[in-house]
Amino acid sequence: MMAGMRLRIRHGTVYRYASPTKGVIQTLHLTPRNHASQYVAYWRLDVSENAKLYMHEDAFGNITHNFTAEGAFTELGVHVDGEVETHDTDGLVSGTIERFPPSLYLRETPLTHPDAAILAFAQEVMSAAGGDGGLKLLHAMLGRVNGDIVFDTDPTHTTTTAVEAFALKRGVCQDLTHIFISAVRSLGVPARYVGGYFHRMDGIIDQDAGHAWAEAYVPDLGWVAFDAANGISATDAHVRVAVGLDYLGVTPIRGTRYGGGSETMDVKVRVDQAKRQMQN
């Protein structure tokens, strides 16, 4: 029997507008799918305004919802609440929906395009790993990105590129993931960005954002998940929501509003073991 958990996830995003907005349009990547290491027991998605949610599968096989809400309103909440059974598969990702051959994930994007510094870093890790282009290299890369880049929520933001974060040697899970992807793609290893949730081992349940990690393709194994921020392969603590070429492809909420002055956004993420929840 594989080790496993049942994780309860609550993720709320609340936008507040200085003056009433006339309308909002959003595209959501907030719904996980089943695969060998996770089973979605239930999942609810709620938008606080009266709006019809249109569900689709995007080009990468992710579930998306989009909606338009007409104002006027000064607050908009997008909430998910669900439980997912997870299994530790040693980072191996199988049973996922694949719409492209792995080679698609060698594409460069503006967020992951490498510069000379990242190219040199990638080569250095490659030669230290003994020229091995497989798991050994990827684990070495995982260790190096995790060790070299200091976790710091201050200097970077959602549009920071791999190049910028690598120069700073600082960043959050998004930045570490972009750097990992950029470096391994430059070595000819297909890699992709994963957006999802992480159950922390230190007992902290409340988080201020979702989590991000990478998947890299190893010919004899398939997709393998590497969490550069934590320096580990993905485990039963990871809930995978969406994959893409970079953060833009899996952004939980991409939207625009018409009018409404300045805006604040408040994000609350809670990831907890469902059983413990019940015992409370």
Added chain:
Amino acid sequence: MTIAFDEMKEPDGRPRPAYAELSAWLGGVAPDVLAYRRQEAELLFRRIGITFSVYGETEAEERLIPFDVIPRILSAAEWDLVHRGLEQRVKAINLYLKDIYTGREILKAGIIPDDMVFQNPVFRPEMNGQKVPHDIYVHIAGIDIVRVDAESFYVLEDNARTPSGVSYMLENREIMLRLFPELFSRHRVAPVENYPDELLATLKSVAPDTTSADPNVVLLTPGVFNSAYYEHSFLADKLGVELVEGRDLFIKDEVVYMRTTEGPKRVDVIYRRIDDDFLDPLTFRPDSALGVPGLMSAYQAGNVTLANAVGTGISDDKAIYSYMPQIVKFYLDQEPILKNVPTWCCRESDHLSYVSDHLSELVVKEVHGSGGYGMLIGPAASSAQIAEFRAKIKTHPKNFIAQPTLALSTCPTCVDSGIAPRHVDLRPFVLTGRDRVRIVPGGLTRVALKAGSLVVNSSQGGGTKDTWVLDR
């Protein structure tokens, strides 16, 4: 270099049949009459305000494209060949695009290498598995054709994204009709004035099936700062459709609406002159303010037609170009009517070394370049320029292709010293609707005004001519 094919004259100096009347007329016309008509033409163009802006030039932001008053003439038989070739090629392009974004049979057959598609920036993963109305991707194509002898027409470039230039075709004809009525009376010239009607019929025919009886068509422009804005407003006017910018449109429940003084009006077909990257900030570049947030959701839901479809760049990319003969054969099981220029792809190492050794004979182009920027014309280049390109293609082989320098045909052209042959190309516009393909006879002839020059791009000092297709 070989002597170029002269479209007006046989090698012995006698005029070819299609040019017999024109040649006689040119022989008899007083030089000052031609000079006067040239001035008049320039005045008319200035009055119309038809200008274009050149990227990378600060002064003279708006410029007039030089117009040559001597028409370029194609016989009915020549046009028939070109017409059939264009229809065949665009048909194949549409089948290829559908395949690339659905079954990928051409990749499975090993005809095009996977990475040339999947790692190509102009391939749009977002279009994968996406149904487009009536399976038509390229509704408006501008195919650049050059001629090297009496029978051979080569496609130099396919333009399947947002091809421009058709306004010049229409304006050139209008001005010629005003300036040279006597020349028209001596020829039976096929009309081009019906292009806007043909375009509108094409656009209406491709509306989604859910559309009401009379589809609402709009033309989406990036705005007044775009180099082709004149053409956008010109065409919207001729088509009788609204010229809109991104901010004039909005999405509600996966349907596109246009803001009007009478309230929102549903939009069924968008003739968009905005590049893919800028169409929808929720799907593509998030910093784009030119597009319509959520437009792709309406498109993916099948509620609106975009003309051209998103992702058509994977058919007109210069690296894909070299596969066009195989593409025609694969989808239509026919021999291509229009020829392809032999192309060396520097991504392949044996091609690269050939190109590197023969740069002085070749034309080298950047795969993602356009408008004649970033290219090398070997025979006309200095040794320093050649050395620079040799280094460039070694560093980024994937970014370059090379072709032999073709001896483009020449047409008589007014120059300072009188009338002299100048190299020309032709951009016909191919319209693909649900019902049929429409091509108005002719297209835009571009002419390299400098003696010996092979670069016809307006951004590089080329001019235009009216193109006459004779009704037998």
